Amino acid sequence: MLDAALTRQLRSIVGDKHFRDDQEARVAHSYDGTPMLQALPDGVIYPETTEQVSRIMTALAAHRVPVVSRGSGSNLCGGTVPVQGGVVMVMHRMNRILEVDLENLTATVQPGLITASFIAHIEALGLFYPPDPSSMKISTIGGNIAECSGGLRGLKYGTTKDYVIGLEAVLANGEIIRTGGKLMKDVAGYDLTKLLVGSEGTLAIVTEATLKLVPPPASKKTMLAMYKDLYGAARTVSRIIENKIIPATLEIMDNPTIRVVDDFAGLGLPRDMAAILLIEQDGDAETVERDIARIREICEFERADRIEVAESREQAEKLLTARRSAFTALARLRPTTILEDATVPRSRIADMVLRIDEIARKYGVSIATFGHAGDGNLHPTATTDARDADEVHRVEQAFEEIFEAAIALGGTITGEHGVGLVKAPFLEWKVGSAGIEVMRGIKRAFDPDNLLNPGKMFAKETRKRVVIERG
Amino acid sequence: MLDAALTRQLRSIVGDKHFRDDQEARVAHSYDGTPMLQALPDGVIYPETTEQVSRIMTALAAHRVPVVSRGSGSNLCGGTVPVQGGVVMVMHRMNRILEVDLENLTATVQPGLITASFIAHIEALGLFYPPDPSSMKISTIGGNIAECSGGLRGLKYGTTKDYVIGLEAVLANGEIIRTGGKLMKDVAGYDLTKLLVGSEGTLAIVTEATLKLVPPPASKKTMLAMYKDLYGAARTVSRIIENKIIPATLEIMDNPTIRVVDDFAGLGLPRDMAAILLIEQDGDAETVERDIARIREICEFERADRIEVAESREQAEKLLTARRSAFTALARLRPTTILEDATVPRSRIADMVLRIDEIARKYGVSIATFGHAGDGNLHPTATTDARDADEVHRVEQAFEEIFEAAIALGGTITGEHGVGLVKAPFLEWKVGSAGIEVMRGIKRAFDPDNLLNPGKMFAKETRKRVVIERG
Incomplete structure (x- = not known):
């Protein structure tokens, strides 16, 4: 008072x-x-x-x-x-x-x-x-x-x-x-x-x-690349950067996220993919065209199973839907959604995604991961129920271990959400x-x-x- | 000890x-x-x-x-x-x-x-x-x-x-x-x-x-634009930015600097110019070409007296000589050179250059100004003699007034040299x-x-x- x-x-x-x-x-x-x-x-x-x-x-x-x-x-x-x-x-x-x-x-x-x-x-x-x-x-x-x-x-x-x-x-x-x-x-x-x-x-x-x-930027182009091998997706991220291309957007969704998003948005995503990358480049039209062409080659080299490049703004919006739906799709699964932002050097995202998976299994909790692959800022997202004290406790333990793993990989406990x-x-x-x-x-x-x-x-x-x- | x-x-x-x-x-x-x-x-x-x-x-x-x-x-x-x-x-x-x-x-x-x-x-x-x-x-x-x-x-x-x-x-x-x-x-x-x-x-x-x-950047292009009117040069700086072009380099030399540099390097610079801008753009070749063409138009619109665009790396190096010689040329005039870094919002550089001039005249000291016009970071440079206590005192007073003027224009006492x-x-x-x-x-x-x-x-x-x- x-x-x-x-x-x-x-x-x-x-x-x-x-x-x-x-x-x-x-x-x-x-x-x-x-x-x-x-x-x-x-x-x-x-x-x-x-x-x-x-x-x-x-x-x-x-x-x-x-x-x-x-x-x-x-x-x-x-x-x-x-x-x-x-x-x-x-x-x-x-x-x-x-x-x-x-x-x-x-x-x-x-x-x-x-x-x-x-x-x-x-x-x-x-x-x-x-x-x-x-x-x-x-x-x-x-x-x-x-x-x-x-x-x-x-x-x-x-x-x-x-x-x-x-x-x-x-x-x-x-x-x-x-x-x-x-x-x-x-x-x-x-x-x-x-x-x-x-x-x-x-x-x-x-x-x-x-x-x-x-x-x-004068123009922008959007593409999706889908991988059966998570490391192929991760290597694509590193290889794009190594090729001195800095895309405007370089997002990843893991397999649990893909399946949930497909259930929710009915996009007909291939549910057996280990990862989908959403990539956008902006800038002058010529630069964008050239970068997207080179990124496509890199995706192919890293054995992307399917690549879609949007040819219009409408198509781009459609490709963006999958990533944009991630949080909403996850949030409707269970009463409580906990979105974290463990961040690692971008070369370690595959290691981190796999560690998150391992940790989720260890604690018997459900965690899907999506996020900003290009800057290593991942969003492991737990779907749980606040009323289930035991499960919430296991989710907390899992996140503690995820933060520990991020730091062990040279990362941080929070990339953009704050302490x-x-x-x-x-x-x-x-x-x-x-x-x-x-x-x-x-x-x-x-x-x-x-x-x-x-x-x-x-x-x-x-x-x-x-x-x-x-x- | x-x-x-x-x-x-x-x-x-x-x-x-x-x-x-x-x-x-x-x-x-x-x-x-x-x-x-x-x-x-x-x-x-x-x-x-x-x-x-x-x-x-x-x-x-x-x-x-x-x-x-x-x-x-x-x-x-x-x-x-x-x-x-x-x-x-x-x-x-x-x-x-x-x-x-x-x-x-x-x-x-x-x-x-x-x-x-x-x-x-x-x-x-x-x-x-x-x-x-x-x-x-x-x-x-x-x-x-x-x-x-x-x-x-x-x-x-x-x-x-x-x-x-x-x-x-x-x-x-x-x-x-x-x-x-x-x-x-x-x-x-x-x-x-x-x-x-x-x-x-x-x-x-x-x-x-x-x-x-x-x-x-894949390529780079260099140009000089010379003005009889200081405000023409300053408006060019603002107009380039307003046209949504951010050049890699956008430097200015005032008239005192031009004359000293010309004495020193014998570049045949027009000694009656109020200001010279040195402009560089880098990036993809198409972007650079287009930006430099647009910048040239802006310089012409603002009544630049003379514009030189380098067509080769060698020519670019030659255009760069004037700006690069500024400090050396000033430093050989007198035993002691004091280089400052008062900084103002870039829209205020002409006002600042004129204020510096006024202040130098007021204290009867010699101050030439060059610097980074594009980010408002100017280098008013006094040439003096440490053994002349009276003159040094006047130089100090002049700089005090220059710092005051920078702050009055929304600027700062130091843009890059430190406190x-x-x-x-x-x-x-x-x-x-x-x-x-x-x-x-x-x-x-x-x-x-x-x-x-x-x-x-x-x-x-x-x-x-x-x-x-x-x-």
Whole structure:
């Protein structure tokens, strides 16, 4: 429960309508896109300006009340579950595109802007903003920044981090900082911009972002290649890169995914294939034609069983359906779907897919794998039932072993979803105890009283993937 | 003077030959590429392995002795001048390419490797590592990482930061951390990799780096465009970008630079031009042809007085001579050359060039400007004489006003040279007092006893651009 004086203060900052502590608002902001996690906040606040955010932070700091800033809460790491109560700050009212600067190819936006709306706006101007997380129809730019969201175009175009060049942010004590700018080069001090991207709301509250835009590719081509041998698919991925072609998209689906997708979408996919690659290249028409022709040769050389190259946009859309249906198809199998993002060097994806398979069998759980083969970012996806405690426990054990396997292959516990609550107990596996200590020091430098999204990134006794009950 | 016990310990770690405290070694490591700065270290150490670096740091930490790690010391911000004495750690013995991974398109190298040797090795393998600081024939990869070096290809390809994806580094207490990896995506905790790049040796000592490589462009084309009107040149820069062409290189030389270069190289440049643009595009042959044709049209539209497009590699080399001679030509005018790197949004370069001119006239000093127009990173270069205290003072005043002007135009005090000693008194102008406080907090988190390159980045009473005498 929030102190009555604080509640009055918060209401006076944003107006009565934009602070809520009724049960409905609290329950609605007690969970996010991550299954099986819930914790009630004490209040929910909806600021409209940076100045309001600053005043809110000053008030919360004075009362030592924690705050979880969030957009749509579509993250998959429990990043916005308010495990220590306090206030959830929803950024949706700060959703304006403040400027698109055509001379400098930058856009300055507020954090609550929906990613897909931003992309639509930018594309209508004939420009391109590449980060495309699957959640983009609902996710916000601020959420993308908090999690450093990736997407299907990461291999060629990078992730959110590569496009954020300036930030305005409010610190835990209410002070406002500005980092970077409309600058392609800036080495004035430590790079706070890149540090804040991916910091999961634990260091500061982003209130404005300047994003780099790029010229859009003139054309695009899409193809599918299907393999009876998983290693043939994996070798194709490596060989494309070795041939110095960086495709715009290079996705893989394993056999369990193929079968589920075929059941769901009735695409007539060959159900005996070990893997399907979805490959797209974009750029100038000549380059695209040549690259796709060379990729086709590589697929043939690696004994792809079937290759389909789309000759029209409609056909391309059809080929994309299989990959796009993967999550939906898996999600309808069982009540609970857990999508992970263990990532390995791209040369190790076949090893990783096979290890995932082995581990799933060992624990008697059902895990299908698809994901971004080109950048080694796989999505092993377990279908289970939250009500079956025993099975959920086995799924957790399987994922622990999957994270271990990823690290053993030179990979990481999370490629694009973030640490949040879910990966916190595993962070040390990747960064080591000295790494954790350094990160905790950075956290203390920004937020000495641990008010910004406390309980995330650094594990204490957080139980994972279980419903957390608060009074 | 170092404690005798510590000296014995350091000698036992690296061997007698690789620790020196004679006057010759100390003087040789008392300065760097920055004019008018000098301070004697107490000793110089040359480690060969990460383990040695770790043991050295443990020993220095126990004795509270500062350390400045360096490569070739070609930086221009006083970044490696040991202003608080202690030990200079020279990384030149750790200069191996540990691996080039063709499947993952990564290279893992030691920090003492010369940038140009690395690039030559990579290009011989048919690959591409874009960061190309002008110092690359002598600078090291470790130095590039410390300063986040840029270069002529920054506009299209980014800077050092964009290519460092994993690091091994030794902390102030001797502990070894590993960040990132051969991973295109990794969001496990705060991004220590990008934080260490550009941290100027103040947070940790980098002992190994994993670098991202990219496919090389198939072809390249070079052109010059000369303008009587500076704004015509500047509008050309903006219009090229607005036309969604990102050239590989887009450089500008102002009138003072043109005249000096012409005196020096006898290229027959038209001495009445306000500006010359050097433009290069690379990529697939068709794309390059089309882009260069469009750029030519834009130059004509903006009333370029003369346009030369190189039809052969030899001709291209000739066109490149003017820009490449700029620094050398300026440096021979007077005994002391001070090269700065104020940076503005690229739409503001004409305003900035004119402001620089105005300021130089105001203080009665000689400043010529050239630089990376495409990314707004200008190099106003003063030619002066260190022995003329009055003139040097006026040059300093002029640069102070230039930094102020850059910030007023939405720019920064340093685009690619770093803060070091020289920009430390101005850092707050860019990042604000709250920004400085956060950065100091990060520094304390890594290095609580302030042993790593102390006196850099954060100003105390550091006098700038004067010879510092130590006992």
